[in-house]
Amino acid sequence: KSIIPVLYDKTFSINRVYGWKWNLTKSLSVDYAATANSWVEEPFGELDTREKRDTLRRNFFDLGRLNTFNQTVNANYSLPLRKIKLLDWATVTTRYSANYEWRNAPPAYETLGNTIQNSRTIGVNSNLNFISLYNKSKFLKKVNRPPSRRPVKKDTDELEEDSKEEKKKKGEIGKTTRGVFKFLMMLKQAQVTANFTDGTTLPGFTENIDGIGQNFAKNTPGLPFIFGAQNENFRNRIAQNGFLTRDTNQIARFINLSGVDINGSATVEPIKGFRINLSFSKRQSLNTNSNFRYQQSESQFNDVFYTEVGSYTTSFGSWNTLFDRLEDDFSSAAFDKFKNNRLVLAQRLQARDFGAGGAYNDLYGDSLNQRNASGFPVGYTNKHQEVLLHSFIAAYSGRNAAVVKLNPLKGLPIPNWRINYSGLSKVKALKKIFSNITISHGYSSTLNINSFQRPQDYGTAELDTSGNIPTEYRFQTGVSIIERLTPLIGIDVTTKEGLSVKFEYKTDRNLQLNVISARMVEVRNKEFVIGAGYRTTGVRLPIKFDGKRIVLTNDLNIRFDFSIRDGITIVRTLESNNGQDDYRPTAGIRTMSIRPSIDYKINDSLNLRMFYNRNSNNPVTSTSFPSALTDFGVIIRYVLQ
Numbered sequence: 001k002s003i004i005p006v007l008y009d010k011t012f013s014i015n016r017v018y019g020w021k022w023n024l025t026k027s028l029s030v031d032y033a034a035t036a037n038s039w040v041e042e043p044f045g046e047l048d049t050r051e052k053r054d055t056l057r058r059n060f061f062d063l064g065r066l067n068t069f070n071q072t073v074n075a076n077y078s079l080p081l082r083k084i085k086l087l088d089w090a091t092v093t094t095r096y097s098a099n100y101e102w103r104n105a106p107p108a109y110e111t112l113g114n115t116i117q118n119s120r121t122i123g124v125n126s127n128l129n130f131i132s133l134y135n136k137s138k139f140l141k142k143v144n145r146p147p148s149r150r151p152v153k154k155d156t157d158e159l160e161e162d163s164k165e166e167k168k169k170k171g172e173i174g175k176t177t178r179g180v181f182k183f184l185m186m187l188k189q190a191q192v193t194a195n196f197t198d199g200t201t202l203p204g205f206t207e208n209i210d211g212i213g214q215n216f217a218k219n220t221p222g223l224p225f226i227f228g229a230q231n232e233n234f235r236n237r238i239a240q241n242g243f244l245t246r247d248t249n250q251i252a253r254f255i256n257l258s259g260v261d262i263n264g265s266a267t268v269e270p271i272k273g274f275r276i277n278l279s280f281s282k283r284q285s286l287n288t289n290s291n292f293r294y295q296q297s298e299s300q301f302n303d304v305f306y307t308e309v310g311s312y313t314t315s316f317g318s319w320n321t322l323f324d325r326l327e328d329d330f331s332s333a334a335f336d337k338f339k340n341n342r343l344v345l346a347q348r349l350q351a352r353d354f355g356a357g358g359a360y361n362d363l364y365g366d367s368l369n370q371r372n373a374s375g376f377p378v379g380y381t382n383k384h385q386e387v388l389l390h391s392f393i394a395a396y397s398g399r400n401a402a403v404v405k406l407n408p409l410k411g412l413p414i415p416n417w418r419i420n421y422s423g424l425s426k427v428k429a430l431k432k433i434f435s436n437i438t439i440s441h442g443y444s445s446t447l448n449i450n451s452f453q454r455p456q457d458y459g460t461a462e463l464d465t466s467g468n469i470p471t472e473y474r475f476q477t478g479v480s481i482i483e484r485l486t487p488l489i490g491i492d493v494t495t496k497e498g499l500s501v502k503f504e505y506k507t508d509r510n511l512q513l514n515v516i517s518a519r520m521v522e523v524r525n526k527e528f529v530i531g532a533g534y535r536t537t538g539v540r541l542p543i544k545f546d547g548k549r550i551v552l553t554n555d556l557n558i559r560f561d562f563s564i565r566d567g568i569t570i571v572r573t574l575e576s577n578n579g580q581d582d583y584r585p586t587a588g589i590r591t592m593s594i595r596p597s598i599d600y601k602i603n604d605s606l607n608l609r610m611f612y613n614r615n616s617n618n619p620v621t622s623t624s625f626p627s628a629l630t631d632f633g634v635i636i637r638y639v640l641q
Contacts, residue, residue, distance in 0.1 A: 013039045014040060014064050018032070018036075019033040032072070066104060068104065071226075077094045093125045100227070102117075102209050115252065116202050117200065120230070122197075123193070143177075144185070187266065189266065192262070195262075196258075198228075199257040204247075221238065235254055244294075246294040253290060257287055260283065263279075264279065271423065274421045276419050277417065279315070280414065290306040291303070292304070309452070312448070316483075318396050318398070318445045330572075330584070337394075339574065341394050342391045343376060345387050353379070354367060379469040390404060396481055414445070419440065424437040425437040434493060437493050441487065446481070449475060450478075452474065453473070483511075486508075501531070508525050509525075511523075518574040522571075531561045538551060559597050564590070564592050568588035571585075571586050586621065587619075587624075592616045593615050594613070606637070610633075610635075613629075
């Protein structure tokens, strides 16, 4: 016999895949997909007896023991607006997607129970074509239709009179009237997309499942849960029905997720060639989790270490303070406003929570309008998290601290915009010289609250050692505002002779407030970009070859780009160690870039390029040193065909 033991591989799994799609109507379709993974249990050792082989055969035809089950159901529905004449200018599509998953308990610890999980996404997408709406009016449809071409002018007065009579008969719309109504119909199209996502994960589920993930004998976990329904009492109901393990070693967390994602855009064109693109967005998520398990001391299921954590992002409007001036000591009017807003916001927050109907009215109602030693309301000092956050938002958005909303998560998104005007190239005096004249401007601003938490002791807590009291939200990482003008002004000109010139002035600002340390980091950048190019053919070089001037018959492209970028980072600390505000530049650099180049296409396969690049960097602070980088060369590119 061999001294090496004989080993048997008992890995025997079965994967099953199901799927179908059903177009119930032209507007409604449903599809289903599911996968099931199971393993076939085998007797120990070699299958050398009839009993072992019969056991394996029986387990195989029973499709093994289920390990994981996952299914997805999607339903798509398009509202039949095309069949309604007054609404056929709009299209609205909806989507419902539900996912369900069942995972088996670890074989070595079956008492910990299985895990069930579901999620759903409800999506709505709408497109509004306002031009189609306007064209439902015969008059407005005539306004939108291009005017008829002017008749060829004749020398005789008789033909001119005939032309006027013919124009009246056709009912042509005058230029002024057409312009007025086109201005009133400036809104051309709009689009809105909204997605709502929810999900639940529950560990410790003790039951096995049948088809579509349901245990029909015990009617659990329930068809609503399987197809994505959400219920905050679902875990309690499962526990009350005896379908949740009572093993105290079960430490996996119950999780409930919810999220909202809304995006929208619109196109406005008040006059021909002047186009404004508006856009907005809002994203919010909330994660609720706990260790929901049986506690023997209380003989019931409870949430242990219950937490609610979320994040929030929305398009914002901080244009009013974008050009806030930096003083010689790096102070600014917006930051001073931020400091002064704190007292107003502290008073409003105390009135909300300590006043009638407030969360702390029973405990601290008698302290309403009382001040602490620093002159701030009791419970809301000058460095209270929520006082700092609302003061910051009010100051840098240019709003009044007395009326700004006390819940930033419920605000409406503010549109950002992009503007392009190309109508100058249609002016008679300019179109003979220029083939394109485009003026552009773009603005975007975003408010981010990366992480917030809902304290469970809100309404019952006591003042902490700093004299602050927990409010509805605790902001763990603070808030930031990211703002960009890309560009503030941009001009792009191209002549019919092949000369192009481009100018842009860009600026951006990044504000990050840490509400725990009462410190704000401000990053400012501004950039000037100038570019010029010339494309031509048939250039005669002052060089002779075989007694003849060399002529470049193919395209010659000459470019020159120049840019200057200034950046600075300032750290601002409220009432630092000496009790005074501290403004300190910690980083910053001025970068100058020069990039001329010449490209010449010798033939379809061979291209020649000469370039020169120089970048110089001059730091703002003494912790860095100036530097410059220069590179130049010639590139010959040959393409094999």
